Amino acid sequence: SAGPEAVRALAEEFVTLYHRERPEAGSADRRLAEVAAEISRTGTYTHTAQELDFGAKVAWRNSIRCIGRLYWQSLIVRDRRKVDSADQISREIVRHLCQATNGGRIRPCVTVFAPELPRRPAPRIWNDQLVRYAGYTRSDGSILGDPVSVDITAAAQNLGWPGGPGTPFDVLPLIVHGRDDKPRWFDLPDSAVLQVPIEHPEYEWFARLGVRWYAVPVISGMRLEIGGVRYPLAPFNGWYMGTEIGARNLADTDRYNLLPDIARRLGLDTSHDRSLWKDRALVELNLAVLHSFEKAGVTISDHHTESRHFLTHIAREERAGRTVGADWSWIVPPVSGAATPVFHRYYDTEQRYPAFVDQPKAPA
Ligand code: HEM
Numbered sequence: 382s383a384g385p386e387a388v389r390a391l392a393e394e395f396v397t398l399y400h401r402e403r404p405e406a407g408s409a410d411r412r413l414a415e416v417a418a419e420i421s422r423t424g425t426y427t428h429t430a431q432e433l434d435f436g437a438k439v440a441w442r443n444s445i446r447c448i449g450r451l452y453w454q455s456l457i458v459r460d461r462r463k464v465d466s467a468d469q470i471s472r473e474i475v476r477h478l479c480q481a482t483n484g485g486r487i488r489p490c491v492t493v494f495a496p497e498l499p500r501r502p503a504p505r506i507w508n509d510q511l512v513r514y515a516g517y518t519r520s521d522g523s524i525l526g527d528p529v530s531v532d533i534t535a536a537a538q539n540l541g542w543p544g545g546p547g548t549p550f551d552v553l554p555l556i557v558h559g560r561d562d563k564p565r566w567f568d569l570p571d572s573a574v575l576q577v578p579i580e581h582p583e584y585e586w587f588a589r590l591g592v593r594w595y596a597v598p599v600i601s602g603m604r605l606e607i608g609g610v611r612y613p614l615a616p617f618n619g620w621y622m623g624t625e626i627g628a629r630n631l632a633d634t635d636r637y638n639l640l641p642d643i644a645r646r647l648g649l650d651t652s653h654d655r656s657l658w659k660d661r662a663l664v665e666l667n668l669a670v671l672h673s674f675e676k677a678g679v680t681i682s683d684h685h686t687e688s689r690h691f692l693t694h695i696a697r698e699e700r701a702g703r704t705v706g707a708d709w710s711w712i713v714p715p716v717s718g719a720a721t722p723v724f725h726r727y728y729d730t731e732q733r734y735p736a737f738v739d740q741p742k743a744p745a
């Protein structure tokens with residue numbers, strides 16, 4: 382982790398920010414002195430529960446690639462810093478999934494596990510999302526399931542996972558590397574993993590494709606950094622924007638690659654690009670995703686609504702005297718870009734802290 386001088390500077394900046402935005406917390410001076418003394422003694426310091434809650438919310442507010450930041454103040458922060466064994470982590474992960482899923486009325490949550498300590502590695506989850514579909518490499522070299530999961534599927538099998546039922550949508554086990562034990566795999570109970578069968582509002586053949594997707598995206602591979610303290614295990618969830626599933630996960634040629642099949646069933650001419658068969662298949666697939674989630678009572682947002690909400694967020698932040706950073710290439714949706722208002726403007730691109738950051742993939 383960062384050296385004591387760097388930690389001291391980041392800690393001072395964070396504590397000052399916290400006391401400026403949460404005036405009810407009183408003067409910063411006493412806390413600044415306490416934190417500086419603890420860093421001198423131990424090389425790090427411990428956030429209060431209130432500082433952690435604020436830091437996680439602001440890390441979301443600072444996520445320049447996130448279009449969904451309007452509700453940043455409503456994040457549920459689950460303080461589990463005392464939890465660092467594989468068993469306890471897997472139990473808390475199931476609780477996170479249940480609390481976040483909430484029967485389909487998805488609640489944005491983050492669970493913060495034990496921080497990195499000088500000379501003591503922190504617990505990690507090897508999965509980049511808590512719920513992912515397996516990717517099995519078959520003897521003829523083809524892949525059954527999600528190609529993005531080929532490595533994590535092999536890792537799970539190497540740890541003794543017997544494999545799932547062998548469908549294209551087998552939920553992977555969680556692989557947890559606790560602080561003081563070896564990496565272990567845990568099957569997630571079906572009751573904790575809500576899934577949505579994908580059907581089309583007009584084409585009854587669509588349901589027969591047997592396509593489904595999971596309801597709650599929970600990112601478990603990023604590190605939460607607050608005031609010089611690193612939390613390498615801080616899984617966070619929101620709800621999906623439909624295009625993530627309909628324009629990327631099910632459409633990319635190196636993912637489920639469904640566009641050619643859908644286009645053929647729509648009777649389109651797939652031999653010429655200029656028939657726009659890919660574009661017409663994309664619209665029907667994205668319509669099917671939004672229709673299916675709504676029918677199942679699972680929160681999802683369309684890219685037009687989410688874009689409008691993001692511009693509302695920017696306006697509100699600027700009224701509060703804050704600048705919103707944003708990365709245009711991630712904010713503009715992967716379909717109908719110029720048909721959404723976020724396309725038609727520039728953004729401040731500075732990444733501010735606290736933040737969720739990429740970190741080396743486990744295993745180290
Ligand atoms: C509430 C509904 C939310 C929606 C609809 C939403 C939407 C999105 C989308 C569409 C992306 C781009 C993902 C991609 O292109 O692969 C994204 C990125 C991101 N979101 Fe959100 N988000 C939401 C909530 C959250 C929450 C609660 C957090 C954290 C507490 C968060 C943190 C992030 C971060 C850190 C990224 C960038 C990830 C990376 O760099 O790989 N978002 N969000």
Ligand SMILES: N/C(=N/c1cccc(CO[C@@H]2CCNC2)c1)c1cccs1
Nearest residue numbers: 449598599600617618619620621622625
């Ligand atoms: N809707 C979401 N979408 C994502 C948010 C962050 C990251 C990702 C997945 O990012 C992968 C890496 C780059 N694209 C895929 C998806 C959320 C997940 C957790 C909170 S909101």
